[in-house]
Amino acid sequence: MTTASSPGAPTPAPARPAVFGRTLCAMVTPFTGSGALDRDGAQRLADRLVSAGCDGLVLSGTTGESPTTSDAEKAELVTAVREAVGDRASIVTGVGTSDTRHTVDLARAAEKAGADGVLVVTPYYSRPPQSAVEAHFRDVADASALPVMLYDIPGRTGARIEPDTLLRLAEHPRIVAVKDCSYDFLGVQKVLARTGLAYYAGCDEHNLALYAVGAAGYVSTVANVVPDRLRAVLDAFDAGDTAGAARLQQEVTELVEAMMASGLPGAVTAKALLTDLGLPSGPLRPPLRPAPREAADELRAAYERLTA
Numbered sequence: 001m002t003t004a005s006s007p008g009a010p011t012p013a014p015a016r017p018a019v020f021g022r023t024l025c026a027m028v029t030p031f032t033g034s035g036a037l038d039r040d041g042a043q044r045l046a047d048r049l050v051s052a053g054c055d056g057l058v059l060s061g062t063t064g065e066s067p068t069t070s071d072a073e074k075a076e077l078v079t080a081v082r083e084a085v086g087d088r089a090s091i092v093t094g095v096g097t098s099d100t101r102h103t104v105d106l107a108r109a110a111e112k113a114g115a116d117g118v119l120v121v122t123p124y125y126s127r128p129p130q131s132a133v134e135a136h137f138r139d140v141a142d143a144s145a146l147p148v149m150l151y152d153i154p155g156r157t158g159a160r161i162e163p164d165t166l167l168r169l170a171e172h173p174r175i176v177a178v179k180d181c182s183y184d185f186l187g188v189q190k191v192l193a194r195t196g197l198a199y200y201a202g203c204d205e206h207n208l209a210l211y212a213v214g215a216a217g218y219v220s221t222v223a224n225v226v227p228d229r230l231r232a233v234l235d236a237f238d239a240g241d242t243a244g245a246a247r248l249q250q251e252v253t254e255l256v257e258a259m260m261a262s263g264l265p266g267a268v269t270a271k272a273l274l275t276d277l278g279l280p281s282g283p284l285r286p287p288l289r290p291a292p293r294e295a296a297d298e299l300r301a302a303y304e305r306l307t308a
Contacts, residue, residue: 017198019147019177020090020117021055022217023231024200026063028224028270029077031282037073041280043084045224048279050089053231054223057081058179060094061119062156063221063267068285071106078113092149096121100136104143111144119149119179124157130165137161141174148174153181153202163187170195179219180210189213204256208233208249212242221266222259225273225303226252251306258302264291272296273303 016022027049030041046057059081060066060074069077078093085091093115095106100123107118120140122133141148150169154160160182161169169175170191180188181202188210192199198216201207207218211234223230229252237245259269265288272291274281276299284290291299 016214016216017176017196019198019216020092020149020200022234023054023223023227024056024058024090024092024217024219025049025054025223025227026058026061026202026219026221026266027081028267028274028281029060029064029069029073030280031285033282035283035285037069037076038280038282039076039080041282042077042080045274045280046081046084046089049223049227050085052227054089054227056090056092056219057085058092058094058119058219059115061151061219062094062153062265063224063270064094065267065285065288066094066096068288071109074106075109075113078110078115082114090116092117092119094119094121094151095140096123096151098123098125100139103136103140107140107144107146111146115146117147117149117177118144119151121151121153122157122159122161124159127158130162133159133161134165134169137169137175138172141172146174147176148172149177149179149200150175151179151181151202153179155181155183160184163190166191166197167194170197177216180206180215185209188215204230204260205253208237208245211237221270222252222256224270225259225277225279226255226306229306255299255302255306258299262295262298264295269295269299273299276300277303 030038032038093110095118097103110118152161177198179200179202192214201210201218204222233245233248268291271281
């Protein structure tokens with residue numbers, strides 16, 4: 001009889017902090033043709049994503065065009081999506097702004113609307129020092145009972161969350177997760193090794209790499225169009241098929257590059273492809289503009305090659 005300690009026994013998968021699930025989609029915010037929030041479209045898209053393998057949805061993030069949606073729309077989106085998915089998936093909503101007081105207000109509104117957690121980006125434009133970044137996150141975490149996912153994306157904010165700052169913030173009982181777009185793989189491993197924070201890859205090309213060193217999963221823009229393909233990567237890894245997981249990650253690389261490295265924001269490419277596929281998305285809000293037809297055609301071609 002083979003036991004867990006026998007040489008031939010499979011190695012158990014390391015324990016990972018579940019928090020919000022493994023496979024989270026950074027969902028677009030659908031708008032109507034006139035540019036209003038498309039409540040029905042958001043519900044239909046959310047239901048499709050969850051049915052196809054997403055166990056969490058991140059609303060009103062970068063891909064959700066949060067800088068151009070109102071506070072009321074953010075709360076309404078949470079309420080609508082909760083009605084659509086019930087308890088089948090976690091709902092995390094973006095509340096980060098460049099203003100601590102505004103962010104605190106949004107966190108409290110998210111709690112009232114029924115969110116399971118909040119995504120809080122580093123305050124942008126002001127480029128605060130690390131002591132101020134830390135104080136900002138603590139103020140937001142103290143403002144509601146919701147667990148907090150920090151969002152480290154210095155390429156957009158102009159200021160990152162340094163690993164040493166994360167080590168201190170991990171001591172706060174409601175700061176439980178990080179969406180990582182830092183491109184600092186060593187820094188991520190340092191924090192993973194010394195805290196219980198649940199790390200989520202925020203860049204689709206890192207989904208498997210971060211998962212392999214102990215991340216909890218991903219928050220993916222590409223999941224708007226191929227949620228099942230991305231989940232299959234983690235499923236294969238958890239089943240012990242590391243070679244298969246690598247192959248599946250490599251198969252999505254062309255689409256990841258087309259959506260996330262084409263020079264267009266992910267909200268633009270995701271909505272272009274969703275529209276082309278006849279799925280809820282709608283127009284973008286300025287200053288974002290629709291993808292040029294050539295780019296939209298390239299996106300569709302990459303999608304067709306992947307799903308053929």
